[in-house]
Amino acid sequence: MALNRLISEWSRYDSEGVLLFLETLPEDRINNVLSLSTAAFALAQLPAERVATFASRLDTAGCAYLAEGLVAVADQAGSWRNTAAILAAINDGTKPHQGAISVEWKLGMQLADIDPQAIESQIAAETDPAKRDAILGGYAWITGMGDSPRGLELDAQIQNRGIREEHALSHVQNWLESDRGAALAWLQGAAATQLMDHEMRAELLKTYGLEAAP
Amino acid sequence: MVIEKADIGELPGLLQVILGSRYPDVRRRAVEVLFMRWTELDRDDALAAVKTITSPQLKATALSRILYEWAKTDAAAAWNWVTAMEDDPVLQETAIESLLANGAEKDPLGYASWAAQIEDPFLRYKALDQIASAWGRADPKGAFTAALEMNDPVLRKRLLVTVCYQDKSGIDRAQAMDLILQMPNKAERIELMSDNWIRAFASDKPDEALRWLVSHADNPDLQKVGGTLGGILGEQVKTVGELRAMALQMPAGPLRDAFSAQAAWMRAASGGSVQEARELLTLCGPCIEREFALGVIEESATKP
Secondary structure (H helix, E strand, C coil): CHHHHHHHHHHCCCHHHHHHHHHHCCHHHHCCHHHHHHHHHHHCCCCHHHHHHHHCCCCHHHHHHHHHHHHHCCCCCCCHHHHHHHHHHCHHHHCCCCCCCCHHHHHHHHHHHHCHHHHHHHHHHCCCHHHHHHHHHHHHHHHHHHCHHHHHHHHCCCCCHHHHHHHHHHHHHHHHHHCHHHHHHHHCCHHHHHHCCHHHHHHHHHHCCCCCCC | CCHHHCCHHHHHHHHHHHHCCCCHHHHHHHHHHHHHHHHHHCHHHHHHHHCCCCCHHHHHHHHHHHHHHHHHHHHHHHHHHHHHCCCCHHHHHHHHHHHHHCCHHHCHHHHHHHHHCCCCHHHHHHHHHHHHHHHHHHCHHHHHHHHHCCCCHHHHHHHHHHHHCCCCCCCCHHHHHHHHCCCCCHHHHHHHHHHHHHHHHHHHCHHHHHHHHHHCCCCHHHHHHHHHHHHHHHHHCCCHHHHHHHHHCCCCCHHHHHHHHHHHHHHHHCCCCHHHHHHHHCCCCCCHHHHHHHHHHHHHHHCC
């Protein structure tokens, strides 16, 4: 944690220093999740080829965590042109890695607020089902946190059942906290029966003394 | 100070000395002063010198200083130079942000219309954010009024968030919140109110914020706003008796439930009495907010 705090503070004013420091780390420390995600703020501001050279020392997990961090700061640091060039150079980072959030998912999250139309077009155009689900997952997650009904509509399009149900539960809970009447009406309707299992709906409705239709 | 009186021939050497300093704050401040001087003596030479700096942060500091001085006399030329930059996208974006931060307030709608055409969504967002920030600081009332009529959702949100935290904006927060409640998009108005406006209002004038909420208790959009205010007051207000009295000013239902549950949650989470938090929670009917608060309170009860 102390290392992470140091890198976080350092990244604000000295990208080169952060990179030089990361380059001195031994192999067993360099792929540290937190350090790489945090350092992305600094690395996003450096020329793509320098970051790519550094990334060539990382394993698949390290690349994935760095890629996740780079997309996470795309609205704050560097430029997307530079970041996209780094991502293209560290190809491994764009491959799914357990534990890291994929570039597609993170992009869906990032663009949900700043350009929903662009991300919807990207979802419509994506032919790889896994990538489509990832972009949609990130987009739906953020959208549903501000706009539960719209989020639930998007959740319904997610192919992965586990993610779809997890999202739907969070979004309906969020809705219950902002517009209880509308959320309860939705929970008792047909859309909810398709999106959530009976037990989950029954538990939520029971909190309000209501019963779920089968 | 030696930099401020240096001749043009001395500046490259001084730059090397500054870049070699071990102290980041010294480097940053000295680079600013150096490039102010350099711009005064020979702007083109200063622009060329920026490219010799390898640190992106110091490069941005140097260029921002040049552009700040340049835009005072010929903003159009400064913009032309920046938009023609091709070899360093990171520096170019910093430069765009810098020009907007120091000039967008002069023609915010013109700059917003230009920014809306930017294809790169991240750069477009950063540009709109800078415009909102410059405009919201320079003319909060005008920015607020314009935001309510604005079609661009990103600029509208950034403006409404920026002005709500301006302490000396001259905006009456209660009146402003009445207007936000009339915005057509329900999700947007709830988010603006609960995440920003009620927070700013409560941190400035908590009693007035509560009065405003109570006077709008029949509005179904305010459930989450009630929760946010409950959380803030749950931590600020001294006695649980006062919090109870506040909650009881609201009719039984979603608003009071949200207020009392969040107040109880924050009371427990901020190290207050678990017994008091439980007592506060008795004002909350069965609902998800109550379940969440109960979880936090019971967890607090197990801590030594």
